[in-house]
Amino acid sequence: MAEQNLKKVGLLGYGRLGQALATRLLTEGSQHGLELAFVWNRDPRRLQSTLPPALRLPDLGALGDRSPDLVVEVAHPKIIHDFGAQILSHADLLVGSPSALADRDTERQLLEASRKSGHSVFVARGALWGAEDISQLDASGGLQSLRVTMATHPDGFRLEGTFGRGPQEGPRTVLYEGPVRGLCPFAPRNSNTMAAAALAAPSLGFDGVVGVLVSDLSLTDRHVIDVELRGPPGPSGQSFCVRTQRENPAEPGAVTGSATLTTFWGSLLACGSRSTPKPGIQLC
Ligand SMILES: NC(=O)c1ccc[n+]([C@@H]2O[C@H](COP(=O)([O-])OP(=O)(O)OC[C@H]3O[C@@H](n4cnc5c(N)ncnc54)[C@H](O)[C@@H]3O)[C@@H](O)[C@H]2O)c1
Numbered sequence: 566m567a568e569q570n571l572k573k574v575g576l577l578g579y580g581r582l583g584q585a586l587a588t589r590l591l592t593e594g595s596q597h598g599l600e601l602a603f604v605w606n607r608d609p610r611r612l613q614s615t616l617p618p619a620l621r622l623p624d625l626g627a628l629g630d631r632s633p634d635l636v637v638e639v640a641h642p643k644i645i646h647d648f649g650a651q652i653l654s655h656a657d658l659l660v661g662s663p664s665a666l667a668d669r670d671t672e673r674q675l676l677e678a679s680r681k682s683g684h685s686v687f688v689a690r691g692a693l694w695g696a697e698d699i700s701q702l703d704a705s706g707g708l709q710s711l712r713v714t715m716a717t718h719p720d721g722f723r724l725e726g727t728f729g730r731g732p733q734e735g736p737r738t739v740l741y742e743g744p745v746r747g748l749c750p751f752a753p754r755n756s757n758t759m760a761a762a763a764l765a766a767p768s769l770g771f772d773g774v775v776g777v778l779v780s781d782l783s784l785t786d787r788h789v790i791d792v793e794l795r796g797p798p799g800p801s802g803q804s805f806c807v808r809t810q811r812e813n814p815a816e817p818g819a820v821t822g823s824a825t826l827t828t829f830w831g832s833l834l835a836c837g838s839r840s841t842p843k844p845g846i847q848l849c
Pocket residue numbers: 578579580581582583606607608638639640641642643644661662663689690691692693753754755757758761820821822825
């Protein structure tokens with residue numbers, strides 16, 4: 566593909582996911598019609614040792630000057646709350662922290678900005694296994710309940726305020742069990758898979774999908790995500806039921822497991838290859 570046809574991708578966040586995506590864009594982006602246009606990070610010093618000055622964006626508010634086609638958020642839901650609508654006035658947006666959409670005002674602002682600009686809001690499925698199956702079942706009216714349990718070692722949590730600061734009740738402690746909407750503000754970086762499930766199943770949404778956050782001292786090297794869904798009872802009274810368990814190796818204390826890096830790259834390629842913009846929120 567000729568250089569001038571490459572889609573310009575900007576990254577917001579340069580942690581585990583941001584660095585992995587930047588490396589892949591630099592090494593193989595052009596094969597997929599993509600080029601890294603800039604990286605912004607809250608602490609700009611992090612960019613200095615690995616990125617040439619032309620790829621560093623010092624001021625997030627000035628991202629429109631770089632004319633991006635797609636902006637990928639892999640930092641914190643706060644970036645979506647504060648800048649999501651502004652980003653959409655310039656480019657499509659891939660949301661890596663979908664827990665941001667548990668906030669009704671943020672969701673409304675993004676939908677309005679998307680409608681006005683014609684740019685798409687993509688949401689990375691991240692660690693959610695079976696997102697398409699869930700969406701299809703939901704669209705057919707066959708989803709009655711959906712429960713997502715995320716278990717990891719307490720070092721992997723990034724909790725807000727005093728949430729989850731109580732004593733560990735034995736090796737496995739349930740920190741939260743209830744609607745996903747109620748968890749996202751307190752565990753914004755550990756509820757993203759549940760948020761993606763809420764978006765995959767709009768009939769249940771953030772108020773109907775149940776999220777369970779578990780602190781498990783034995784999980785020093787992995788994140789475990791259980792998804793359990795049920796359909797309505799059939800003629801025999803038995804309900805359709807699916808249970809999956811995803812065990813993802815993760816470095817101690819990491820928010821993102823190894824397999825999720827690959828999944829995010831797949832999401833970036835999928836939304837980078839869309840040629841017709843479609844306003845609204847789409848899982849990718
Ligand atoms: N959808 C999913 O299933 C899924 C899976 C993994 C990670 N994520 C999310 O993706 C994001 C990035 O993950 P990661 O593993 O790269 O994390 P990380 O901790 O390695 O890096 C986060 C980066 O964002 C920056 N950052 C942190 N808080 C910030 C804030 N308030 N404002 C601006 N920048 C901030 C940090 O400086 C760092 O560069 C997180 O929000 C994480 O929860 C989502």
